[in-house]
Amino acid sequence: MRTAIYPGSFDPLTNGHLDVIQRAARLFDRVIVAVAENEGKHPLFTKGERVTLVNKAVARLSNVKVDSFNGLLVDYVAERKAQAIVRGLRAVSDFEFEFQLALMNRKLDENIETIFMMPKDTYTFLSSRIVKEIARLGGDVSAFVPVHVRTALLKKLKPTS
Ligand code: ADP
Numbered sequence: 001m002r003t004a005i006y007p008g009s010f011d012p013l014t015n016g017h018l019d020v021i022q023r024a025a026r027l028f029d030r031v032i033v034a035v036a037e038n039e040g041k042h043p044l045f046t047k048g049e050r051v052t053l054v055n056k057a058v059a060r061l062s063n064v065k066v067d068s069f070n071g072l073l074v075d076y077v078a079e080r081k082a083q084a085i086v087r088g089l090r091a092v093s094d095f096e097f098e099f100q101l102a103l104m105n106r107k108l109d110e111n112i113e114t115i116f117m118m119p120k121d122t123y124t125f126l127s128s129r130i131v132k133e134i135a136r137l138g139g140d141v142s143a144f145v146p147v148h149v150r151t152a153l154l155k156k157l158k159p160t161s
Helices: 015-027 047-058 073-079 092-108 128-136 147-157
Strands: 003-008 030-036 064-069 084-088 113-117
Touching: 003 015, 003 073, 015 030, 015 047, 015 084, 015 113, 030 047, 030 073, 047 064, 047 147, 073 092, 084 092, 092 113, 128 147
Parallel strands: 003 030, 003 084, 030 064, 084 113
Antiparallel strands: none
16 A cells, blocks of 8 residues: 655645646555644644645545644654655746755654645646635636635635725
Protein backbone atom coordinates (compact mmCIF):
# COMPACT_ATOMS: atom_id res chain seq x y z
CA MET A 1 0.00 0.00 0.00
CA ARG A 2 1.71 3.18 -1.21
CA THR A 3 0.47 6.25 0.60
CA ALA A 4 1.29 9.88 -0.14
CA ILE A 5 0.54 12.85 2.07
CA TYR A 6 -0.31 16.14 0.36
CA PRO A 7 0.10 18.78 3.06
CA GLY A 8 -0.82 22.43 2.84
CA SER A 9 -2.89 25.27 4.19
CA PHE A 10 -5.64 24.92 1.55
CA ASP A 11 -7.02 28.35 2.55
CA PRO A 12 -9.06 27.69 0.46
CA LEU A 13 -8.60 24.76 -1.94
CA THR A 14 -8.14 25.89 -5.56
CA ASN A 15 -8.37 24.09 -8.90
CA GLY A 16 -4.55 24.00 -8.83
CA HIS A 17 -4.59 21.97 -5.61
CA LEU A 18 -7.27 19.72 -7.08
CA ASP A 19 -5.17 19.14 -10.20
CA VAL A 20 -2.22 18.01 -8.03
CA ILE A 21 -4.50 15.76 -5.95
CA GLN A 22 -5.87 14.06 -9.10
CA ARG A 23 -2.36 13.48 -10.46
CA ALA A 24 -1.15 12.05 -7.14
CA ALA A 25 -4.23 9.81 -6.89
CA ARG A 26 -3.23 8.17 -10.17
CA LEU A 27 0.28 7.42 -8.87
CA PHE A 28 -0.40 6.24 -5.32
CA ASP A 29 -2.76 3.67 -3.81
CA ARG A 30 -3.90 6.25 -1.29
CA VAL A 31 -3.53 10.02 -0.99
CA ILE A 32 -4.19 11.86 2.24
CA VAL A 33 -4.73 15.59 1.87
CA ALA A 34 -3.47 16.94 5.18
CA VAL A 35 -4.73 20.37 6.14
CA ALA A 36 -2.24 22.18 8.33
CA GLU A 37 -3.50 24.32 11.17
CA ASN A 38 -1.07 27.18 10.26
CA GLU A 39 -2.38 29.64 12.85
CA GLY A 40 0.66 31.81 12.18
CA LYS A 41 -0.58 32.46 8.63
CA HIS A 42 -3.90 33.82 10.01
CA PRO A 43 -6.05 31.74 7.66
CA LEU A 44 -9.35 33.13 6.36
CA PHE A 45 -11.08 29.77 6.91
CA THR A 46 -10.87 27.71 10.10
CA LYS A 47 -9.17 24.34 9.92
CA GLY A 48 -12.58 22.62 10.07
CA GLU A 49 -13.94 24.75 7.24
CA ARG A 50 -10.88 24.05 5.10
CA VAL A 51 -11.22 20.29 5.70
CA THR A 52 -14.92 20.42 4.75
CA LEU A 53 -14.16 22.32 1.52
CA VAL A 54 -11.46 19.81 0.49
CA ASN A 55 -13.67 16.86 1.44
CA LYS A 56 -16.46 18.02 -0.81
CA ALA A 57 -14.05 18.52 -3.72
CA VAL A 58 -12.51 15.03 -3.49
CA ALA A 59 -15.69 13.09 -2.65
CA ARG A 60 -15.68 11.22 -5.97
CA LEU A 61 -11.98 10.23 -5.73
CA SER A 62 -12.19 6.92 -3.89
CA ASN A 63 -8.51 6.69 -2.89
CA VAL A 64 -8.27 10.25 -1.54
CA LYS A 65 -8.91 11.01 2.12
CA VAL A 66 -8.79 14.30 4.00
CA ASP A 67 -7.30 14.86 7.43
CA SER A 68 -5.73 17.66 9.43
CA PHE A 69 -2.56 17.84 11.46
CA ASN A 70 -0.61 20.02 13.85
CA GLY A 71 3.09 19.91 14.51
CA LEU A 72 5.92 18.44 12.53
CA LEU A 73 4.99 17.09 9.08
CA VAL A 74 7.50 14.20 9.15
CA ASP A 75 6.00 12.95 12.42
CA TYR A 76 2.54 13.01 10.87
CA VAL A 77 3.80 11.19 7.73
CA ALA A 78 5.39 8.46 9.88
CA GLU A 79 2.26 8.16 12.02
CA ARG A 80 0.15 7.59 8.90
CA LYS A 81 2.74 5.06 7.61
CA ALA A 82 3.08 7.02 4.36
CA GLN A 83 6.07 6.80 2.01
CA ALA A 84 5.95 10.19 0.35
CA ILE A 85 5.08 13.85 0.66
CA VAL A 86 3.52 15.46 -2.42
CA ARG A 87 4.03 19.17 -3.07
CA GLY A 88 3.01 21.27 -6.04
CA LEU A 89 5.48 23.29 -8.11
CA ARG A 90 4.03 26.18 -10.05
CA ALA A 91 7.06 28.13 -11.09
CA VAL A 92 10.70 28.71 -10.43
CA SER A 93 9.61 31.02 -7.62
CA ASP A 94 8.24 28.01 -5.68
CA PHE A 95 11.41 26.04 -6.20
CA GLU A 96 13.79 27.54 -3.67
CA PHE A 97 11.46 27.26 -0.69
CA GLU A 98 10.16 23.82 -1.68
CA PHE A 99 13.70 22.52 -2.26
CA GLN A 100 14.78 23.73 1.19
CA LEU A 101 11.68 22.20 2.80
CA ALA A 102 12.18 18.85 1.05
CA LEU A 103 15.83 18.61 2.07
CA MET A 104 15.02 19.61 5.64
CA ASN A 105 12.31 16.95 5.83
CA ARG A 106 14.78 14.40 4.49
CA LYS A 107 17.25 15.41 7.21
CA LEU A 108 14.53 14.91 9.80
CA ASP A 109 13.46 11.53 8.37
CA GLU A 110 15.48 10.00 5.55
CA ASN A 111 12.82 7.37 4.79
CA ILE A 112 10.37 9.93 3.45
CA GLU A 113 10.59 11.08 -0.19
CA THR A 114 9.17 14.36 -1.45
CA ILE A 115 7.53 14.20 -4.88
CA PHE A 116 6.86 17.39 -6.84
CA MET A 117 3.95 17.61 -9.21
CA MET A 118 3.39 20.31 -11.80
CA PRO A 119 -0.20 21.36 -12.40
CA LYS A 120 -1.83 21.86 -15.78
CA ASP A 121 -0.29 25.02 -17.25
CA THR A 122 -3.51 27.03 -16.86
CA TYR A 123 -3.19 26.65 -13.08
CA THR A 124 0.42 27.72 -12.72
CA PHE A 125 -0.56 31.29 -11.85
CA LEU A 126 -3.11 30.23 -9.23
CA SER A 127 -2.67 30.57 -5.50
CA SER A 128 -5.07 30.67 -2.55
CA ARG A 129 -3.72 34.13 -1.73
CA ILE A 130 -4.55 35.53 -5.19
CA VAL A 131 -7.99 33.90 -5.21
CA LYS A 132 -8.79 35.50 -1.81
CA GLU A 133 -7.58 38.87 -3.06
CA ILE A 134 -9.73 38.71 -6.21
CA ALA A 135 -12.79 37.62 -4.21
CA ARG A 136 -12.22 40.36 -1.65
CA LEU A 137 -12.17 42.95 -4.44
CA GLY A 138 -15.42 41.61 -5.92
CA GLY A 139 -13.87 39.74 -8.86
CA ASP A 140 -15.16 36.49 -10.31
CA VAL A 141 -13.22 33.45 -9.09
CA SER A 142 -15.38 30.79 -10.71
CA ALA A 143 -12.61 29.71 -13.12
CA PHE A 144 -10.16 29.17 -10.26
CA VAL A 145 -12.02 27.24 -7.55
CA PRO A 146 -14.82 24.64 -7.35
CA VAL A 147 -18.35 26.12 -7.10
CA HIS A 148 -18.75 25.30 -3.40
CA VAL A 149 -15.46 27.06 -2.59
CA ARG A 150 -16.64 30.16 -4.46
CA THR A 151 -19.89 30.10 -2.46
CA ALA A 152 -17.95 29.77 0.81
CA LEU A 153 -15.66 32.67 -0.17
CA LEU A 154 -18.60 34.93 -1.00
CA LYS A 155 -20.27 34.06 2.31
CA LYS A 156 -17.09 34.59 4.32
CA LEU A 157 -16.29 37.92 2.67
CA LYS A 158 -19.85 39.27 2.70
CA PRO A 159 -19.73 42.63 4.48
CA THR A 160 -21.51 42.46 7.82
CA SER A 161 -23.83 45.41 8.33
P1 ADP B 1 1.40 25.96 2.08
O1 ADP B 1 1.01 26.95 3.13
O2 ADP B 1 1.91 24.66 2.65
O3 ADP B 1 2.27 26.49 0.96
P2 ADP B 1 -0.76 25.88 0.15
O4 ADP B 1 -2.16 25.45 0.39
O5 ADP B 1 -0.54 27.29 -0.28
O6 ADP B 1 -0.01 25.55 1.49
O7 ADP B 1 -0.07 24.94 -0.91
C1 ADP B 1 0.06 23.56 -0.68
C2 ADP B 1 0.90 22.95 -1.79
O8 ADP B 1 0.22 23.08 -3.02
C3 ADP B 1 2.26 23.64 -2.00
O9 ADP B 1 3.19 22.66 -2.38
C4 ADP B 1 2.00 24.59 -3.13
O10 ADP B 1 3.19 24.84 -3.87
C5 ADP B 1 1.02 23.78 -3.95
N1 ADP B 1 0.16 24.61 -4.78
C6 ADP B 1 -0.56 25.70 -4.42
N2 ADP B 1 -1.24 26.21 -5.48
C7 ADP B 1 -0.92 25.42 -6.53
C8 ADP B 1 -1.26 25.43 -7.92
N3 ADP B 1 -2.02 26.38 -8.45
N4 ADP B 1 -0.75 24.47 -8.70
C9 ADP B 1 0.07 23.52 -8.17
N5 ADP B 1 0.45 23.47 -6.90
C10 ADP B 1 -0.04 24.39 -6.08
